[in-house]
Amino acid sequence: MDGSAGGHGSSHPREFCFVHAADLHLDTPFSGIHESAPLVAEALREASLAALDAIVALALERGAAFLVVAGDVYDGPERGLRAQLRFRDGLARLSDAGIPSVVVHGNHDPIASGWSAVGSWPAAVTVLGHESVGLVSIERDGEQIATVQGISYPTRAVTENLALRFSRPDGPGLHVGLLHCNVEGAAEGYADYSPCTLADLRSTHLDYWALGHVHQHRVLAEGTGPGDPWVVYPGNSQARSPRPSERGAKGAVVVHAAAGRVTRVEHVACDAVRFVERACPIDGIASLDELEDRLSALGEEALEAEAGRSVVVRVRLVGRGALHGELARPGVTEGLLAHLRDATGRAVRFCWWDAIVDESRSGTDLDAVRTRGDFSSDLLALAESLAGDDAALGALGSELVGGVPRLLAKDVHAFAGDLGALRALLERATHLALDELGAGEQ
């Protein structure tokens, strides 16, 4: 592809690569992780920083021309000191190696908020501001091989479509846009900050959009040549919670470029710990010992599947079976969890059991209960009626919130205000009530 395509830029015979990372969320806690052993806790604490180190090592190893970081370097405006210094030191290593870094801030670490422990950045580091799109020219051997432009978030909630501020400037080499934004349709469940569309991004005629915000690795567009950009989310560098979006390999992308265009995007895992959720049916499992054996095997499989990395496993006990009654007894799942954790070795690679969620059900035949016309059937009818009535469900949620001390109300509201969550809880409550009534024993 030559530089005449689209009339933008000029062909550049040089081949190079750069590293694109985002959403490092350095030194931030893992959400939803229960209490863990010291060894595991330390590994989890270090995970995001280790991922940063791995990204730096990746850039050094690949001889990257530069590194771009598309926002959310830190998890919050109160960005941790350790994180800031580690980030500074990492970029300093790159700077020492002659690898420039360009950084923008996102909604989690808006540039105008928070504080900075870094008095001065290393020479080859550019942190782009929020007032206007800043440009950084990347040169190699005296030749300009790329231009990176980007803008930081001034505050957390940026609703402006910042992508519209970007445009392709004159100049040779690859043109890279660096932005933390939510591209329409990229992924569900992300705050709509700096919302934009793929068309908005394409209209800038840049060659590559280095985006951040979405934690899954996404290649939204593969450019066909200069002016037709690749649009890429590298995903976050280290998973932060057991949520589905945080599962799988996390890291950064190595963007290969030649002749002024991107030729290939390579996702490289840099994470240290992976989250795994597994469902374990209890059907046919006769005893807790048998269940424990099953779970141990499941843990080993998880460790094997994520070769080279430690795993944090959350298991859901599903299905129906006689073991449900045993599991429903207070302290049983906790005891099982403790037992499994005790078996966690002190190896560098570990399999940590985060939680056992008992979603199993008794053998109660709900259809049979419905037709019995007794207290249980009335209770089931009531529950199903409530589940189908959003208002009633909402009222139930309010009851829940109101039934707890004021201090806990906010925490309860977190799920009591969510009809979906409430519906799931109601289902669990229905089964629990029926179990307590012995409905399944008739």
Add this chain to the structure above:
Amino acid sequence: MRISGWRVDGYGVLCDHRVTGLPPGVSVLLGPNEAGKSTLLDFVRSVLFGFPDRRHSQPQHLPLAGGRHGGALELLDEDGRPWLLERHGGSRAASLTAPDGAAGTDEDLRRLLGGADVELFRTVFAFGLGELATLHLLDRDEVRDLVFSAGILGAGRSASRAAKVLAERQAALVRPRQGAATANKLHARLAELDDELRVARAEAERYPEHVRALERVVSAGSAARADASLLRRRAAEVAALERSWPVLVARNDALEQRRALPPLDAGATDLLAREPALRLLAQQGSGHAARVEQRAGLERERAEVDDALRRLVDELGRSATLRSVLDAAYGPDERSRLASLIRRSAELAAKSDAAAGHVEAGEAERRARERRLGAGAKAAEPRSVAQLEEALRSLAELRQLVAERDRLAATTSANEHAERLARLAAGAPVRSLPAFVPALLALAVAGTAVYAHRSDGAVPTAVLAATAAVLAVLAVLAARSSRHGRAGGAPGDGRGVPAAGTVDLDRIVARVADGARAAGLPAAPSSVEVEAAARRVEDALAGKRHTEQLAHDVEEANAKLDEARRQLADLVDGQAELAEEVVVLGTAFGVDCKGDAHALADAVTAVEEIRALARRRASITADVARLDGAIGQFATEVAEVARGLGGIVGRARVGESPTAAPDVLEILEIAGRRLDDLLAMEDRRRSLETTATERDAEIDRSLGSGADGKRLRAELESGDVVAWSAERVELEERIERADATREELLRARHAAERDMAQLERSACVAELEASRGACAAELGTALEQYAVLTLARSLLSRTLAVYERERQPAVVASASTLFAAVTEGRYVRLVARVDSETGRSQGIEAISASGARVDAGDLSRGTAEQLYLCVRLALADSFAARAAALPFVLDDVLVNFDPTRARAVARVVADIGRRHQVLAFTCHPHVAEMLTSAAPDARLVELDRPR
């Protein structure tokens, strides 16, 4: 279900107590006090639902009258089939026997009881006056649940109990107020963590402040260090001044002493300039003394040489003078000649001595030989050697002939003997003796002869010998003859022919005779004689020959002696000639040696000695002259130096005499001492100068150079020691304070650096956030569980409320009817108070005929008991309608009623008895009569007081 009878094995006062055939309707059990009515009520409860355990407040009713604790109830189900339920203390399990004799199950028992539990039974169905008096028992959730739902639930559990269980679990998770519940604790922990996090974050965010603070501390530390450095520098200066002050004093002292030293005059300067020469002369002084001494020694030796020369010259003779000796020709030829003469003289002397010796020895030899010859001539053999040798040859031939003769004679004799033997053998007379006889005889004769010879006996040896020889010959001959006879010829052979041996014998005998004659022996000498004659001739020959040798030796000795004498004479002549030559040579040497070569040699030796002494004297003279030169030169040089000393050595007369060494050396010593003094003074001068210079250098080192050094030097020159000391003390204090400040700042800096490093390394925030995350997760889980429990409880409560709301009115209506009947219309209706929110019953009110609402609590005791009884009967009806009709067991519940109300109640009970079995215990016969009157089918069972 109803009870048809019982068997009490042992229960309280009851023992082996049986009742059977109880009807389905009303049974009145009448008994006096202590007949066991209340005990029977508890017995029925215990067998149906189990014995109360020891923790329970209910009485145990252990057997007082014997029997096994417990017993059995005979039951009839709704179909009238008999069941037997047995239960005994110590075993909580009941034994249920089905109508078919099989063992019944718990489920069978629960079904028979309609799901009622002991509380329900006690509250609604089997109660005494005590339970009747209150309504609150009826408000218990479990009772209410069972009343309203037991029939429907069948084998289901109590919803209220389930709700209670859930509530307990809820309470473990969340409490309304701060408490030990999990969520409360987690929330509190969360709040703590938030606080800690705020602090940690605030601390982290103060990092820039730390940086600035560190910079401030570093800056202040630098300033303090600079201050301290200045103070130290000044303190060092003051210390240097104090340290340098005594040095400066010493330096000034040295300079003062140097100035006090006298200056050098010209002579001293000259002497100092001549120091090397003087040192050299001093070194040479010992050589000078040695030379003087050597010269004296040479003088003494020269005198001795002169004495020796004089003596030697005198010894050479009067004509000899030293000059003549020294002038005499005494060249190599002369010395060679002299040597030759001496050698020849010695040789001649030696030869002469040898020749004289030879002569003397020859004479002695000759005399000795002549003596030996004279001795040998006394036994001189007249025959010549040739004659003796001829005689010896003749005797040798004779010895052979005699031997031949003896052999032949022996042969002949032997032959004759053999012939005689032959004749004897032939009878003839013995012609001859045996051969051995003459032999033996001969031997005997010979032996005798020998003996006689040795013993010089009277028998002539020759005769005996001859006899023996003859005999021996004869013996030989005889033997030979014998051998011949035996060997070759017949014994008679010799007799006819003459024997050849005889002829030979004769011839030989003749020749022997000839020979013997010539030898002077008998005609037939024996071999012994011949041998003796031969030995004699041999001895004579040997003696002859010896004599001749001795004579020859004498002649030879004479010849040698003559020769020796001749040689001696020749030597004497040679010596004379030599003496002449010696005389000639001595004359040439000027020495009168009288021809004695050795004397000449001695004289020559003396001459040579004189000449050697003369040379030695010349050498000594030369050495003395040389020494005189050196001594003079040394003295001159010393004089030169001494002249530099001026009057110091004026008394010395240097150079006037070579032997004035002591003076010279004394001058040298005086000059040396003077020089040493000058040098010592100069050394002192230089030492003082050095001291001053070194002190200056030391001061420079202490005070430094440059402007500061000059300033300090000027300050030092002021000598203000007191001011320095005061300043030092002040500076020490100020330095101490400055050090303290600096240390403090350093510690502050280290602390700040440590804090910063700790902050930089700190995972505190991360740890706290992780802990917070974990805590929040735990809280979330706990609250979710709480929500599930709450919702489950809510479902149960709501369902129960629906039940109460929908079913309670029927119960209340039924109770209203019964109560109206009991009160004979005074109260027409009952109303349940219901919580508007939960729908749960909260009490009951009676509506009077006038419409007044009277709370149950406000009724009279009797009326209230009637109300509660009616409610129980209505509840029992409701329970019976939905679950099972259980028997009523009433323990004297009518005693507080007035007769009218009692009869009314009796009628109600009788009416109930048509639907339920009623077991009415009473100790009052009128109550029994009242009941039996109201229920004509009632069975009256009279209970006796146990014995």
